[in-house]
Amino acid sequence: MNTQVIVAGAGPTGLTLAIDLARRGIGVRIVDQAEEFFTGSRGDGLQPRTLEVFEDLGVLDAVLAQGxxxxxxxxxxxxxxxxxxxxxxxxxxxxxxxxxxxxVLAQADTEAILRDRLAEFGVRVESGTALVEFSADDTGVSVTLEHAGVTETVRADYLVGADGGRSTVRKALGIAFEGTTDESIxxxxxxxxxxxxxxxxxxxxxxxxxxxxxxxxxxxxxxxxxxxxxxxxxxxxxxxxxxxxxxxxxxxxxxxxxxxxxxxxxxRPNIRLAQRFRAGRVFLAGDAAHVHPPTGGQGLNTGVQDAHNLGWKLEAALRNPGPASEALLDSYETERRGVAARILGLSSDLLDKTVKGDPDAMDREGTHQLDISYRDTANTAAELQVGDRAPDSPLHDAHGKTVRLFDLFRGPHATVLSFGPHTSTDAVESGAVETRVVRIARAESVSGHGEFADPTGDATRAYDAAAGARILVRPDGYVGFVER
CATH class of the missing domain: 3.30.9.10 (D-Amino Acid Oxidase, subunit A, domain 2)
Known part of the structure; x- marks a missing residue:
């Protein structure tokens, strides 16, 4: 398979992105300069939203079993x-x-689980492989790699720098890494x-x-x-x-x-945010784009969700290039940089409280990342809106078996939730990514394939959905379209 995306950096961010791309049938290579895999605990706190991402990627059972x-x-x-x-x-x-x-799971163990999952798609981390230089143009990126003294030039459609706070990719792009380093701590x-x-x-x-x-x-x-x-x-x-x-x-x-x-x-407190997350066909993710203090356990989790946001957008651009796909790729920076800035503020505030001895310094109630939203900040409506996290809910299939919405979301596709009555036009345009329709009836049972019953009304309430409503859930688990 031709290399379509090169991912530099095989930490949790790079591995998450590589898995997401590989399961979409995208030709991906993931390289890491280190000769050996990391063996420490470092980012050992996995937040609830990251657990949902891991469920979508098919690694949650292993994470729960080992942690x-x-x-x-x-x-x-x-x-x-x-x-x-x-x-x-x-x-x-x-x-x-x-x-x-x-x-709680040591970062080394999280990475091992992600590497095993990636290998199931036939992709392995290329250790001891340094990204030496690259040049990008309107049609792709030429990347020079070095392994064991041998250089190789690879042509790809896109390059993603997930190569940490000292990112070679970010430095080569000349993107400012704005923030502060406090040498006194x-x-x-x-x-x-x-x-x-x-x-x-x-x-x-x-x-x-x-x-x-x-x-x-x-x-x-x-x-x-x-x-x-x-x-x-x-x-x-x-x-x-x-x-x-x-x-x-x-x-x-x-x-x-x-x-x-x-x-x-x-x-040392090195708290920084990249001025840009995208430069043409090159993207930054994880610590290459934002570096957090350890207070609140936000760094690894934010990087994983960067990758989950970017993967399906890269697929859409590769499958269906054009102005719409370019706008979708631009939305990666718009959405994720705003989130990173807010989370940096949260973790920095916790660090300040810790240094000052504030009794609230141990309070981590606001760090679960379930409240992340990409909605327009001017939209303060109480009901579920475009950009919000799509909630889970139990449904019943035609055999009376309980099926969770997260089960139906799992995979590289988008999902249209169509709340009865249903018509032949339930589908919603979602770009080049695969879209599946889930028809939901407020009934005790259903008989048709692809139809699900919501006898308790849990799903209807969770989505603030009246009869006839249609809601598109993006592949990364956020609401992309609402028609009520």
């Missing part, structure tokens, strides 16, 4: 237990929101083993004189590993001995023995 819910944090001051806190209240699933709670993050600690909870050890100047240890899925986070003084050497000293002093215990430091990094 775990967020654990409570036990706060210890001067070696004594003070209180137990949760960053979010536990929510029960509803018909509209089947995955309301964040999930340094945080040491990483993964370490602590066998004596209860792995079912997290820990915060600090002195009562400086309750926010402590060390956090949050359990990771599998084994006895914890992800740690602590402030780092400018003259401190980030190593296992330093961590051991922090834990021993701040916990007041000498039985907590740390071992097996497998990944660590020194983080």
């Amino acid at each position: 775990m819910p967020q654990k409570p944090l036990r706060v210890h001051l001067d070696g004594k237990f003070v209180t137990e806190r949760r960053m979010r209240d536990w929510r029960e699933p509803t018909s509209e929101v089947p995955h309301p709670n964040p999930w 340094r945080m040491l993050l990483g993964d370490v083993r602590a066998d004596v600690l209860d792995h079912s909870v997290g820990y915060w050890f600090a002195d009562s004189a400086a309750p926010l100047d402590g060390i956090a240890l949050m359990p990771l899925n599998g084994g006895r590993k914890f992800q740690f986070a602590t402030g780092l003084h400018a003259d401190a050497e980030p190593n296992l001995e330093l961590l051991q000293d922090y834990v021993t002093r701040r916990s007041g215990r000498d039985d907590i023995v740390l071992s097996d430091l497998t990944w660590s990094t020194v983080w």
Whole structure:
């Protein structure tokens, strides 16, 4: 198959995009400069909206099986237990929101699951392959790759830079990366083993004189590993001995023995947003387009959703080039840059609260990303509108079996929800992507193929749909058209 899209960067963003393109039958290559796959936890918090994306991609079962819910944090001051806190209240699933709670899975494990899924479509990550240079014109992009000292020039229709905060693609385009870097704050993050600690909870050890100047240890899925986070003084050497000293002093215990430091990094507040997400046939996504503080667990999740937004638009442009497709590709920047800016503000605010010692710093109730919308900001209507997330809902098929709307949405297609009475003109124009019609009747049962009953009225209420309404749900799970 000819290469139509080259994805530079094989983190969660690049892998999500590659899967979405591959399942659409688009010729995609995904390259990564690193010789070996990442092995640490880093972005280990998966938000509810990301879980919905993963369900659409067919990897949710593996993510849930390997991960775990967020654990409570036990706060210890001067070696004594003070209180137990949760960053979010536990929510029960509803018909509209089947995955309301964040999930914890080490980033390395998330990436491994995504790589396995990508391989099912016959595409594998090309490790140790650097993007050296590229040039774009009106008809495509010429990309020079280097692997093991051998260079190769590939012609593709589009290039996507998902190659991280130091993005080679962004720098080559000369796109400004606007924001700030605060050198006065340094945080040491990483993964370490602590066998004596209860792995079912997290820990915060600090002195009562400086309750926010402590060390956090949050359990990771599998084994006895914890992800740690602590402030780092400018003259401190980030190593296992330093961590051991922090834990021993701040916990007041000498039985907590740390071992097996497998990944660590020194983080500084580097909060930035690319001035543009698109330059002709080249796009930016994930950390290449926006870099977040770790507060709120937003970075990985925002990147995954960049990819989910872009994949179907690239397919439409490849299948049916023209002015309409160009406008659709332009909407990627319009939609995702606005979201990234808002989320950067949220996570930056949480960072400021943490630095200042605000008691609300641990509140993560607004970080689930289920409220993301692309609607016109001037539209403040209460009912579901174009640009809003399409909710889930249970229906019954002709055999009386319960079928979720998310089951019907899953895949690379768009979906038209047609609320009875139905006609032969239920279809809605959705560009070059495949569109399926789901006919919904407010009845106890239905008998026809492609028809579904909504006996409780859940779907009708969720979509604010009167009889005769038609609603187009885009392939990325957002409302694209409403006719009531």
